[in-house]
Amino acid sequence: MNFIIESTVKAIKELYHADIAPSDISLQETRKEFEGQVTIVTFPFTKFSRKSPEQTGAEIGEYLKNSLKEISAFNVIKGFLNISICSAYWIDQLYTEILKDDFAVLKPNGKRVMVEYSSPNTNKPLHLGHVRNNLLGYSVAQILEAAGYEVIKTNLVNDRGIHICKSMLAWQLYGNGETPQSTGEKGDHLVGKYYVIFDKEYKKEIEFLKSEGQTEEEAKKNAPLIKQAQELLLKWEAGDEKVIDLWKTMNTWVYDGFGKTYKALGVEFDKFYYESNTYLLGKDIIDEGLQSGVFFKKEDGSVWIDLTEDGLDQKLVLRADGTSVYMTQDMGTAKLKYDDFQMDESIYVVGNEQDYHFKVLFLILQKLGKTWAKGLFHLSYGMVDLPSGKMKSREGTVVDADDLIAEMKTTAKAQTEALGKINDFGEEEKEQLYHTIGMGALKYFLLKVDPKKRLLFDPNESVDFQGHTGPFIQYTHARIKSVLNRATITGMETDPTELAPEERDLIVTLTQFPDIITQAAIAYNPGTVANYVYELAKTYNKFYHEHSILQAEDELVKQFRLELSVASAKVISKAMNLLGIDVPERM
């Protein structure tokens, strides 16, 4: 559409002798109720023309129509110049742009970006909150790649610390040597079970101590279980062989379980970092900051940074005993990641409860003069809440990821069977399809909303399969494929005839795809793609309903509609892939 903007700049120069920048012209889609495809708002030009918005629009419209062969008509309503572009232009767009293999393949921008997501703790299975994180991270990575970045997907696994020791301790005390093999339980669930047991027993001890007259705080500190867990952590840090062995064994169980969940979610990673390797990092940065005066030492030996000038607080970066805190590690890990990959940008997909932490982290790194710090970005997303409130793994009030995935598949199965369209499928093929549809529904449900917004998930109200949903779009794809399977495409191009409105709208929508990718990449928002592909599917369905493809008026029209269908299926499939959603050939 750039040619219209360029001509409008010229029009204003010739008609009103004024220079305006192309960026000052706002070109927008014409609203459905008016004639035309693009609209120019003429209010801003009246100060040059010194005429009414209507008259200005008419003059510019006349100029454009005379100078551009693509423009077939125009009309002016109030301050809006609506332009109709001729069918030949749109048909040309279909054959020379949309149908080409490199359509919506954006040029490499020479930039490398790291997307860190998932980042689970290894003491419990993944829940719905993690699912949102994983889908968001994976989709953003896909979108950035489509937008021309070189993308590195990383997962920083929190595999050490007191929470893991709690699971280990509870397993030692109450586990009777249970293993995933002996119980048939998925490894991460087995370990998570002992995490919950720990919490239950710990609470009992607290109650008991309170009944003996201790305060809540004292009881929490003095309970034997927490003391034992802390001892375990000290032994781990000292490298005690038996403790390390148990830790390794239980983590292996968990990774095995996570691997299955990741596979079911369809997410993957290029590089894993483990906190057991990185938790001691960052101390050299502390020294560096002390020397440069960015940090200061208090009397007790603890190290701090004063951010009050930036509207934040004083923040501890190293304990008095010289051990690191979360911030210390994160500084060190940020540096490690940069040393490994020298990326231009680094995106942390982490919940919004850590907004403050990342604000501080990035600010500290900037103050330390790290040139790469300006490329750091916290992709913050809202929590997933249940009607009953916040999910808490410790208390077992979570929507488990594996359960949810299984449920989605069951629902997909029931819906599909009720329609009875795939009775000729083999068992394996059926299972595959149920998974594709179930995950399509779940992924679309989670990705269509703005990441910033918190999400309320009611487990009793199942995720929809009709309307503005993943399966709706998947269905549109399958439907197109079904038509295409019944026809032969000869590859002959149509004559530039007059397009029906539904055909033209479909091409117009298709041409927007590259822009959508760019927009989604800039905003780190898969929702942009999700809403676009829904719009596209709706537009196709309308076209499909109004026009017969196989029984078209003549062979040329038929071939044209087939090509239009090919293009639509291609864009739908590609857009859905940016969301990490597969589209079936039949359903």
Add this chain to the structure above:
RNA sequence: GGUCCCAUAGCUCAGCUGGAUAGAGCAACUGAUUUCUAAUCAGUAGGUCUCUGGUUCGAAUCCAGAUGGGAUCACCA
């Protein structure tokens, strides 16, 4: 208390750097299938865009304030 995020139809959400009569889906009601997949399409109904001011030819959108909801301000991660 300080800081950050959110507020649009009964419900779940779109609405790009300000533009026309604020759009979808779900739920409710009506209609379309001897015709390419009806998980579809067409229609009816549903709104003080939380409130108050400001900027502007023009504000759901930008600014200020208020109200409500959430998060955070740990020598936890």
